[in-house]
Amino acid sequence: MPVSVTMPRLGESVTEGTVTRWLKQEGETVEVDEPLLEVSTDKVDTEIPSPAAGVLSRIVVAEDETAEVGSELAVISGEGESAGSDAPQEDEAAEPEQAEPATEPTAAAEGTGPEPEQEQEQEQPKAQAAPASSGAGTAVKMPALGESVTEGTVTRWLKQVGETVEVDEPLLEVSTDKVDTEIPSPVAGTVLEIKVPEDETAAVGADLAIIGTADAAPAESAPEPEPAPKAEAKPAPKAEPKPEPEVAEPTPGAGYNEPAAEAESAAQPAKAEQAAQPAAPTATPARSSATAQGGGEEAAGYVTPLVRKLAGEHGVDLASVNGTGVGGRIRKQDVLEAAEKAKAAKAAPAPTPQPAAAAPAKPAAKAQPSAKRGSTEKLPRIRATIAKRMQQSLHEMAQLTTVIEVDVTRIAKLRTQAKEPFQQRHGVKLSFLPFFALAAIEALQTYPIVNASMDLDAGTITYPDAEHLGIAVDTERGLMVPVIHGAGDLNLGGIAKRIADLAERTRTNKISPDEIAGATFTLTNTGSRGALFDTPIVPSPQSAMLGTGAVVKRPVVVNDPDLGEVVAVRSMVYLALSYDHRLIDGADAARFLVAVKERLEGGNFEAELGL
Structure with missing residues (x-):
């Protein structure tokens, strides 16, 4: 039975809340009490756990949208129900190809002909809907960042069109009258389009950007009968061997060998997983070393998996890094700068006159806040x-x-x-x-x-x-x-x-x-x-x-x-x-x-x- 996720009461006088970020996306599995989404009110920002285990089948309230207490936020279906709903689509999509040459089965099915046709008509749009979203990419929406927040202002884009982004990597910074925060990327891929430029305001739930995901090609190759035109829109450069899906599927795994640890969550076919396996062992020690060196997330605040991995590769202690992101969050640039400073510090003791050269470096770091002198900026909503x-x-x-x-x-x-x-x-x-x-x-x-x-x-x-x-x-x-x-x-x-x-x-x-x-x-x-x-x-x-x-x-x-x-x-x-x-x-x-x-x-x- 599907389970409805409702907006809880988050305070004595709180009547509504804003969904700031979905920690799970449609189609992903979730366990009982696992954090499912983040909600913001005028009192506090908090995580909402999942009331049941299963698959997140539908998100009702998008990010940056506000919902009243008790209203439905999402629907969680059982794992068996999710698998059953997907399997008939693939079977029925393959049946029409076999039904054309077989005359005897069609004659035998004439007694129940109208019902299968209706089922195909109902399920074919569903098969088209999945490729449409994957072909056009994943929309990044404005989350709800407060109880009475209805809109937010994009203060800075951390990624530009054409740049790649990892899952949970900070994508942009948004400001409301409640809080200034970073919005992480819901998926890994490439920024295809930025819909809301900097210093412009968008309503809660509005599309901010479009991100093309790495699993778009396998998703579009499944429903070949009708979604063929949509499948050609995006995967043309990557999935050239379309008639042979078994050959085309391993290609993304080999092409994205370095971020294979993030790509494995997309549930690619067996060959793609085998191609990604060589990179998995390298990602695991990187995260563990980053946790050991940085003292974990408690020492450095919330750290994205990408930043932890990067810190492990460069041997950076996260506990000693000062985050420049919203709320003091440590960003990728902070880790890279810390790594460069560490290299410079090791090389500095060799020559004795180096201390004199190190003195001007400190004013350079202090000069960053002075950039606001003589400027005018928009008043933060909080x-x-x-x-x-x-x-x-x-x-x-x-x-x-x-x-x-x-x-x-x-x-x-x-x-x-x-x-x-x-x-x-x-x-x-x-x-x-x-x-x-x-x-x-x-x-x-x-x-x-x-x-x-x-x-x-x-x-x-x-x-x-x-x-x-x-x-x-x-x-x-x-x-x-x-x-x-x-x-x-x-x-x-x-x-x-x-x-x-x-x-x-x-x-x-x-x-x-x-x-x-x-x-x-x-x-x-x-x-x-x-x-x-x-x-x-x-x-x-x-x-x-x-x-x-x-x-x-x-x-x-x-x-x-x-x-x-x-x-x-x-x-x-x-x-x-x-x-x-x-x-x-x-x-x-x-x-x-x-x-x-x-x-x-x-x-x-x-x-x-x-x-």
Whole structure:
């Protein structure tokens, strides 16, 4: 029985999602829970697993198209059903050739003549449809890259017409109001046509380019009766011996001997597989060596098979390569540049005057960002979305910021004592941020007005029954705020682990939609970049947001029990609370900040640290 793949609910308030990329194409097999496609919403980008094992028989929603929650995305058929549907087409396509000279079988079949004719008429268009798509190549469509995204802009083509491309190799870069990302090639082949040039916008599901695949010739040679004209459109230069398919089929395998590892997935005939076998052993060690050298995909982020293979061939450590692609993805050019630099580094120590020549190479690398000077570029959609939300928040609220200075010297000493045991016990580093978070959560429990939200039109104030703490995370795509739900139930170690986990998965785009929604109070650590303090903008519908500055040592007047007022070097930090003055009074904000200050300056965290 065919199984329908539907759009799941990817968040409390999410009503639709956009298909950004199909990880499987029609006709390919898929296992249960194997990633089938990637979906993007305004909350998060995530993979959708297959609900059943079988063959992806039909894709209903193309890439860059948006579908509502619960709507059908694709259909998966059982492997037996897929094989059965294909076999009759080949048998019936061959039957008419034998039916012409055989007079007796046709007379015997006259009793059931109308039904076979109808079946042939219905199945012949199907046989024509497959060669039509393969003869014209595979269309690369604009994927859906967000919940409300209906279009995307092609910012750069990484491949041009006539160039070859491998499966999953980055083909172009697309920008929306949600994200800037690379679109990989769904198949291996040659770029036959680019339909949408750079800096032009296309709707979700629109054709961006046409790629001719290596398996086009075998696909067209099967239905010879009617699709003959279409078969001549593309395979003319490659499959010249058309009357002898057994001779023509091994030709692509021999002609594409180097990328045979990628071509094997096209299910070519036995002779083509035998021709591709010599190249397979070379591809396998290349990938394994790349994984061993680069530390795997976890060390270098998402890496395409082509890049892994290339890194293995050149002996490049992927963990040491800085990706220049969207989101820091490592591209083929990055690997080649790293290989050239490695060769230059080996040759440099031979002559002694080389260090002087190496100095000008660094300014050349730094000069790349300066290319934007004096230029104008299109505003990325994700930046436009952030701008609209920030402006809307300022218009909706009467925002005010109150700043307080806190002495965290005792916490600094505790961190020095507990750093190593804490990391061994919890697996994460002990920074100042978990202390700030814990103190803020305890103050929210004492002063719930800071954790509340107001509906002016309805005339209501809502006090949540828990503290859901948002943590602002700086990513390549822009500022994102994952949420620690029920943060009031966690201790210092639990908060530290959740912060580290959410930050890592947010930067690697592995966060789920529900983990980005539902914050009642947000904490932003601008001090991690050296800022003393700032005035955060409160995200609606929250009513307050706390900004933590850099912890710095400076001379401060302190009251010593024995010496009185003395000047001492202390670790100091500024805490800035921005709040909606329509709901929170200045006195409420001050009381909240003083509660945080007293908790931090008291430094009574020994029990939390196991000291």
